[in-house]
Amino acid sequence: xxxxxxxxxxxxxxxxxxxxxxxxxxxxxxxxxxxxxxxxxxxxxxxxxxxxxxxxxxxxxxxxxxxxxxxxxxxxxxxxxxxxxxxxxxxxxxxxxxxxxxxxxxxxxxxxxxxxxxxxxxxxxxxx
Numbered sequence: 513x514x515x516x517x518x519x520x521x522x523x524x525x526x527x528x529x530x531x532x533x534x535x536x537x538x539x540x541x542x543x544x545x546x547x548x549x550x551x552x553x554x555x556x557x558x559x560x561x562x563x564x565x566x567x568x569x570x571x572x573x574x575x576x577x578x579x580x581x582x583x584x585x586x587x588x589x590x591x592x593x594x595x596x597x598x599x600x601x602x603x604x605x606x607x608x609x610x611x612x613x614x615x616x617x618x619x620x621x622x623x624x625x626x627x628x629x630x631x632x633x634x635x636x637x638x639x640x
Contacts, residue, residue: 518554522547544602548595555591582623589619 525547529540566580593616600609 513554518551522551541599541603545599548599552591552595579627582627585623586620589616589623592616593619 525543529543532539532543563584566584569575570577570580593612597609597612597616600606600612
Protein backbone atom coordinates (compact mmCIF):
# COMPACT_ATOMS: atom_id res chain seq x y z
CA UNK A 513 0.00 0.00 0.00
CA UNK A 514 1.33 3.41 -0.89
CA UNK A 515 1.31 6.44 1.37
CA UNK A 516 -1.50 7.97 -0.68
CA UNK A 517 -3.64 4.84 -0.19
CA UNK A 518 -3.04 4.90 3.56
CA UNK A 519 -3.87 8.60 3.86
CA UNK A 520 -7.04 8.18 1.81
CA UNK A 521 -8.12 5.27 4.04
CA UNK A 522 -7.50 7.38 7.13
CA UNK A 523 -9.54 10.26 5.68
CA UNK A 524 -12.39 7.82 5.10
CA UNK A 525 -12.07 6.64 8.71
CA UNK A 526 -12.31 10.25 9.89
CA UNK A 527 -15.43 10.88 7.81
CA UNK A 528 -16.94 7.63 9.05
CA UNK A 529 -16.14 8.64 12.63
CA UNK A 530 -17.73 12.05 12.15
CA UNK A 531 -20.86 10.47 10.71
CA UNK A 532 -21.16 7.85 13.47
CA UNK A 533 -20.26 10.24 16.28
CA UNK A 534 -23.80 11.50 16.68
CA UNK A 535 -25.25 7.98 16.87
CA UNK A 536 -22.45 5.98 18.53
CA UNK A 537 -20.19 8.33 20.46
CA UNK A 538 -17.99 5.63 21.98
CA UNK A 539 -17.10 4.08 18.63
CA UNK A 540 -14.81 7.01 17.73
CA UNK A 541 -12.13 5.87 20.15
CA UNK A 542 -12.21 2.36 18.70
CA UNK A 543 -12.09 3.71 15.16
CA UNK A 544 -9.15 5.94 16.06
CA UNK A 545 -7.29 3.09 17.74
CA UNK A 546 -7.94 0.78 14.80
CA UNK A 547 -6.67 3.38 12.35
CA UNK A 548 -3.55 3.94 14.46
CA UNK A 549 -2.86 0.21 14.59
CA UNK A 550 -3.30 0.00 10.82
CA UNK A 551 -0.80 2.80 10.25
CA UNK A 552 1.60 1.23 12.74
CA UNK A 553 1.40 -2.05 10.82
CA UNK A 554 2.13 -0.19 7.57
CA UNK A 555 5.17 1.47 9.14
CA UNK A 556 6.51 -1.75 10.65
CA UNK A 557 6.26 -3.59 7.34
CA UNK A 558 8.42 -0.91 5.74
CA UNK A 559 11.10 -1.01 8.45
CA UNK A 560 12.93 -3.82 6.70
CA UNK A 561 13.66 -1.51 3.77
CA UNK A 562 14.92 1.18 6.16
CA UNK A 563 17.19 -1.29 7.95
CA UNK A 564 18.70 -2.40 4.62
CA UNK A 565 19.49 1.21 3.69
CA UNK A 566 20.97 1.90 7.11
CA UNK A 567 23.23 -1.14 6.89
CA UNK A 568 24.43 0.02 3.45
CA UNK A 569 25.20 3.48 4.81
CA UNK A 570 27.07 2.14 7.85
CA UNK A 571 29.20 -0.15 5.69
CA UNK A 572 29.94 2.65 3.20
CA UNK A 573 31.13 5.21 5.75
CA UNK A 574 32.51 2.77 8.34
CA UNK A 575 30.23 4.00 11.12
CA UNK A 576 29.85 2.14 14.40
CA UNK A 577 26.58 0.18 14.32
CA UNK A 578 25.96 1.06 17.99
CA UNK A 579 25.09 4.64 17.02
CA UNK A 580 22.65 3.49 14.35
CA UNK A 581 20.97 1.23 16.90
CA UNK A 582 20.57 4.19 19.23
CA UNK A 583 18.99 6.28 16.48
CA UNK A 584 16.54 3.49 15.59
CA UNK A 585 15.60 3.04 19.27
CA UNK A 586 15.02 6.77 19.61
CA UNK A 587 12.81 6.80 16.52
CA UNK A 588 10.81 3.85 17.86
CA UNK A 589 10.30 5.47 21.27
CA UNK A 590 9.30 8.72 19.59
CA UNK A 591 6.75 7.00 17.34
CA UNK A 592 5.26 4.85 20.11
CA UNK A 593 4.94 7.78 22.52
CA UNK A 594 3.43 10.03 19.86
CA UNK A 595 0.89 7.33 18.98
CA UNK A 596 -0.07 6.73 22.61
CA UNK A 597 -0.28 10.43 23.33
CA UNK A 598 -2.47 11.10 20.30
CA UNK A 599 -4.86 8.28 21.21
CA UNK A 600 -5.15 9.60 24.78
CA UNK A 601 -5.79 13.14 23.53
CA UNK A 602 -8.50 11.85 21.16
CA UNK A 603 -10.15 10.15 24.11
CA UNK A 604 -9.93 13.43 26.11
CA UNK A 605 -7.36 12.03 28.55
CA UNK A 606 -4.98 14.97 28.23
CA UNK A 607 -3.25 14.41 31.58
CA UNK A 608 -2.27 10.89 30.59
CA UNK A 609 -1.13 12.14 27.17
CA UNK A 610 1.15 14.67 28.84
CA UNK A 611 2.63 11.94 31.04
CA UNK A 612 3.29 9.80 27.96
CA UNK A 613 5.08 12.77 26.37
CA UNK A 614 7.22 13.22 29.48
CA UNK A 615 8.19 9.55 29.75
CA UNK A 616 9.03 9.59 26.05
CA UNK A 617 11.38 12.54 26.49
CA UNK A 618 13.06 10.99 29.50
CA UNK A 619 13.46 7.69 27.65
CA UNK A 620 15.04 9.48 24.69
CA UNK A 621 17.60 11.11 26.97
CA UNK A 622 18.38 7.77 28.63
CA UNK A 623 18.73 6.01 25.28
CA UNK A 624 21.04 8.78 24.03
CA UNK A 625 23.29 8.68 27.11
CA UNK A 626 25.98 6.46 25.51
CA UNK A 627 26.40 9.06 22.76
CA UNK A 628 26.58 11.89 25.30
CA UNK A 629 29.14 9.96 27.38
CA UNK A 630 31.20 9.30 24.25
CA UNK A 631 31.25 13.00 23.41
CA UNK A 632 32.23 13.90 27.00
CA UNK A 633 35.07 11.33 26.97
CA UNK A 634 36.29 12.60 23.61
CA UNK A 635 36.25 16.21 24.84
CA UNK A 636 38.10 15.28 28.03
CA UNK A 637 40.79 13.53 25.98
CA UNK A 638 41.13 16.56 23.69
CA UNK A 639 41.38 18.99 26.61
CA UNK A 640 43.88 16.87 28.60
